[in-house]
Amino acid sequence: MTATAEPEVGKARRRKEDARLITGATRWTDNLQLTGMLHMAVLRSPVAHARITSIDVTEAVKMPGVLVALTGQDLAAEQGSLPCAWPITEDMLAPPAPSLAVDQVNFAGEAVALVVARSAAEAHDALAAIDVDYEDLPVVLDLDRAVEDDADLVHPDLGTNKSATWVFDSAEAGTGSDVDQAIADAEVVVERTFRQQRLIPAFMEPRSVVVDPSPGSVTMWSSTQVPHILRWMLSAVLGIPEQQIRVIAPDVGGGFGGKLQVTPEEVLTLLVARRLGKPVKWTESRTESMLSAHHGRDQVQRITISARRDGTVTGLKVDLLADMGAYLRLVSPGVPILGAFMFNAIYKFPAYRFTCTNVFTNKVPTDAYRGAGRPEATFAIERIMDELAAELGVDPLELREQNWIRHEEFPFTTVAGLTYDSGNYEAATARAKELFGYDALRAEQVERRANGDPVQLGVGISTYTEMCGLAPSRVLGALRYAAGGWEHAAIRMLPTGKVELITGTSPHGQGHVTAWSQIVADRLGVAFEDVEVLHGDTRVSHRGMDSYGSRSLAVGGVAVVLAADKVLAKARTVAAHLMEVAEDDVEFTAGTFSVRGTSTTMALGDVVVAAHVAHNLPDGVEPGLDAEATFDPENFSYPHGTHLCATEVDTETGAVKIRSYVCVDDVGKVVNPLIVEGQVHGGLAQGIAQALYEEAVHDEYGTLTTATLADYLLPSAVDLPHFTTDRTETPATSNPLGVKGVGEAGTIASTPAVVNSIVDAVRHMGVSEVEMPCTPMRVWKAIHGRGDGVPTTPGAGGGLGSIDARGGAE
Amino acid sequence: MRISVTVDGVEYRDDVEPRTLLVHYLRERLGKTGTVVGCDTSNCGACTVHLDGHSVKSCAVLAVQANDREVTTIEGIARDGQLHPVQEAFHQNHALQCGFCTPGMIMQAIDLLADNPDPDEDEVRHGLEGNLCRCTGYQNIVRAVRDAAQKMSPGSGPEAERVDETAVVDRAPMHAGGGE
Incomplete structure (x- = not known):
């Protein structure tokens, strides 16, 4: 066992994970081949809302290689209803959610039949031979329309399209005053309606499931973020004893919340594998993924902000409609509710009211997507702060500064009832302004306006915070979430001095193996290379709450620390016994126990062996040094930062070019700066993509017209700028690592920075809003005041400037 | 149909459906699962391999079109236990997170560097335009490709990290019939 000289935590370690990923030696679920394995293919509804009047699989089962073709009727008795773990209100309405539609389809892409064949190609061929008759029902797509009294209904049995309404009122909660009074008394009131378009998580690895049944047990490999939750839910939905289910998440190619789900296909693969007694694999195509894996965002946000003429904000009222799609999936209803605590952001609002109505439509269900509720909230508050600044005629950065929580005011309890433990918005902003050249860009902006330059310059600001480290279990309980928010870690001290760390987090690109190794190496004084991190298999990692919500380090990483501390506590007892001194006289540094004031030492490795062979242990001490710990945080963590975006907007074409993007994030202490920077980059890419490129578009019949990567505009390397990133550091006080979480920061912060920048560039031309994604067409229309008669929805490929907007519009 | 194809230096003869x-x-x-499928429309580039030394999206090529030709995948570019300089650069520059796009990205980057041994940032971004990554925001990928270019340039870096031009030429006719 080697002692490490310099601290591992904080070091830019290259990732252990890379070795197999750069050589193609990966274990994606779809790579698995089991003896006798069969393949499942799923037939999906082409229509958004219809009664199924008949399904005929007779011809399909005659096709070559086909073993079975099944419909919802065939599985109705055993498939149960897909779980929703977050009933946000007592009276929330939730329709049954079959994995395979039985008599009605509620979104285009919903599974209606399946085929199992000897090869994937044969299974897909046979889908074409299935004959389904649909009787069309009226399609519900528009959120505003869906909540009207005479609206057509997605689920007529529920009698309404409203699933639930959730309210937070600071006057009722005792965390602030009455917002309606604040608005009535205000010197300035600004109201805006923002639209959070629907997005598709679009992880690069399509989902895949392999199920290997055997009598009395079943093993499922799935491309999932949540193997532990999946196992629990499969047991609950299907009535299979949980101890007989093993779930393995092997290498998982991205998730971004999109694989935080219990999917119809996981249930169906399990059911058919069990029925046939053979291993079965299902792997989706990209189009299937976009048509059936859950989507994200999709809200209409009505925001009212009130202020005094001097710029002091006095109230914030938020009224949301959130599109659930056709069903409530695992945490669908709770996603917009996570935003309830974030609309007030870093500002000292005395009064706040949040109301959210969750609404059913005939679209793909929505659920978690990177940020989950918090990007939506941050967008709205950061956009309306700019609108308020414009109304008051002040610099938007100065308005923010006037109203944000000053660094000496922490800990600060907000109007939403959260207590922010630490932060320094001044420091992050000062650094960002310096890197950005804020004053010079403002000067250039003035010049371009004065010259009537056809290309105008805009500066966009986002001073965000977020709540990470989901979550204190008692808070989740208060929000009616069905599970806890703790995380677990176990350490096995092997007799050769090597260490196995078992974590309940389930990485899918984040680099936990590397970061957790660094934490263990530091804590135990072992070599980074001597730590093996095990995860993602419920037989190995038996306790865990998995990875989402920027929780892995802030909760799971802390569990690792606590487990290591338990190892050391026991090792100290054993070492004191072996060195024949009192425990209080034993010190531990860099992997070695020493007796205070003497030259007597004992390496941890020797203590491990002694504890393992157990020849000479103190009375009552069990052999071995293995330990485990579960950490349940007391509070969320609150990363924050300042993002500045400069865009050049071509007023003649509507084309937007990001000229510079600077972000200074404060994510607390950093375990691995290389990984942190990578998370920021990726987060920025997704947030910028929401502002400029991505939108899940449905036609009037409810067909998703952006169901390929040719139509859904995932940015390529050419579409994104170079990012200038830096960090400030105020440690979190809520955990011993001082960490806050970084997975979602970039996505949460960047979207409003980009849109604010675009609006800022052309505000003097009468523009106060551009709907996302800010395609050249939309920007051009906003500048030239063109509304009706010009389509707002870009066609395939039409959003990136392939249409001559001027010619097309005239 | 009967095909004969050399993949990562090994010749295979197989009957395949057209x-x-x-x-x-x-x-x-062949069990070459290092090469992956990310879409159905040839947009994502995750399946990029080399066919006779040029990058192709292997979802847009029929197996029979590889008859009598040479395919190189991500599994065939390390030599004698030594990573290809582009692989090494991806590791050193943290140019991957989930790693699903990485094999295709690396194969495309190698092709890009064969055409342009010293690309600037813009040229790298355009050279990788057909390969999508959802994790990294591309910045570290761009950095890695430019870093690899430096390492691969004649006379730079240790001998072991250099690409052996003759070995590559011997293994595959670089400019024979590419793209057909």
């Missing part, structure tokens, strides 16, 4: 895509032949018949 409709079999090269990527499915590589993954399912």
Whole structure:
């Protein structure tokens, strides 16, 4: 066992994970081949809302290689209803959610039949031979329309399209005053309606499931973020004893919340594998993924902000409609509710009211997507702060500064009832302004306006915070979430001095193996290379709450620390016994126990062996040094930062070019700066993509017209700028690592920075809003005041400037 | 149909259905699962391999089109236990997170550097335009490719990290019939 000289935590370690990923030696679920394995293919509804009047699989089962073709009727008795773990209100309405539609389809892409064949190609061929008759029902797509009294209904049995309404009122909660009074008394009131378009998580690895049944047990490999939750839910939905289910998440190619789900296909693969007694694999195509894996965002946000003429904000009222799609999936209803605590952001609002109505439509269900509720909230508050600044005629950065929580005011309890433990918005902003050249860009902006330059310059600001480290279990309980928010870690001290760390987090690109190794190496004084991190298999990692919500380090990483501390506590007892001194006289540094004031030492490795062979242990001490710990945080963590975006907007074409993007994030202490920077980059890419490129578009019949990567505009390397990133550091006080979480920061912060920048560039031309994604067409229309008669929805490929907007519009 | 194809230096003879895509032949018949499928429309580039020394999206090539030709995948570019400089650069520059796009990205980057041994940032971004990554925001990928270019340039870096031009030429006719 080697002692490490310099601290591992904080070091830019290259990732252990890379070795197999750069050589193609990966274990994606779809790579698995089991003896006798069969393949499942799923037939999906082409229509958004219809009664199924008949399904005929007779011809399909005659096709070559086909073993079975099944419909919802065939599985109705055993498939149960897909779980929703977050009933946000007592009276929330939730329709049954079959994995395979039985008599009605509620979104285009919903599974209606399946085929199992000897090869994937044969299974897909046979889908074409299935004959389904649909009787069309009226399609519900528009959120505003869906909540009207005479609206057509997605689920007529529920009698309404409203699933639930959730309210937070600071006057009722005792965390602030009455917002309606604040608005009535205000010197300035600004109201805006923002639209959070629907997005598709679009992880690069399509989902895949392999199920290997055997009598009395079943093993499922799935491309999932949540193997532990999946196992629990499969047991609950299907009535299979949980101890007989093993779930393995092997290498998982991205998730971004999109694989935080219990999917119809996981249930169906399990059911058919069990029925046939053979291993079965299902792997989706990209189009299937976009048509059936859950989507994200999709809200209409009505925001009212009130202020005094001097710029002091006095109230914030938020009224949301959130599109659930056709069903409530695992945490669908709770996603917009996570935003309830974030609309007030870093500002000292005395009064706040949040109301959210969750609404059913005939679209793909929505659920978690990177940020989950918090990007939506941050967008709205950061956009309306700019609108308020414009109304008051002040610099938007100065308005923010006037109203944000000053660094000496922490800990600060907000109007939403959260207590922010630490932060320094001044420091992050000062650094960002310096890197950005804020004053010079403002000067250039003035010049371009004065010259009537056809290309105008805009500066966009986002001073965000977020709540990470989901979550204190008692808070989740208060929000009616069905599970806890703790995380677990176990350490096995092997007799050769090597260490196995078992974590309940389930990485899918984040680099936990590397970061957790660094934490263990530091804590135990072992070599980074001597730590093996095990995860993602419920037989190995038996306790865990998995990875989402920027929780892995802030909760799971802390569990690792606590487990290591338990190892050391026991090792100290054993070492004191072996060195024949009192425990209080034993010190531990860099992997070695020493007796205070003497030259007597004992390496941890020797203590491990002694504890393992157990020849000479103190009375009552069990052999071995293995330990485990579960950490349940007391509070969320609150990363924050300042993002500045400069865009050049071509007023003649509507084309937007990001000229510079600077972000200074404060994510607390950093375990691995290389990984942190990578998370920021990726987060920025997704947030910028929401502002400029991505939108899940449905036609009037409810067909998703952006169901390929040719139509859904995932940015390529050419579409994104170079990012200038830096960090400030105020440690979190809520955990011993001082960490806050970084997975979602970039996505949460960047979207409003980009849109604010675009609006800022052309505000003097009468523009106060551009709907996302800010395609050249939309920007051009906003500048030239063109509304009706010009389509707002870009066609395939039409959003990136392939249409001559001027010619097309005239 | 009967095909004969050399993959990562090994010759295979197989009967394949005419409709079999090269990527499915590589993954399912040969077990070359390092090459992956990310979409159905040839947009994502995750399946990029080299066919006679040039990058192709193996989801857009039929297996029968590889008859009598040479395919190189991500599994065939390390030599004698030594990573290819582009692989090493991806590791050193943290140019991957989930790693699903990485094999295709690396194969495309190698092709890009063969055409342009010293690309600037813009040229790298355009050279990788057909390969999508959802994790990294591309910045570290761009950095890695430019870093690899430096390491691969004549006279730079240790001998072991250099690409052996003659070995590559010997293994595959670089400019014979590419793209057909």
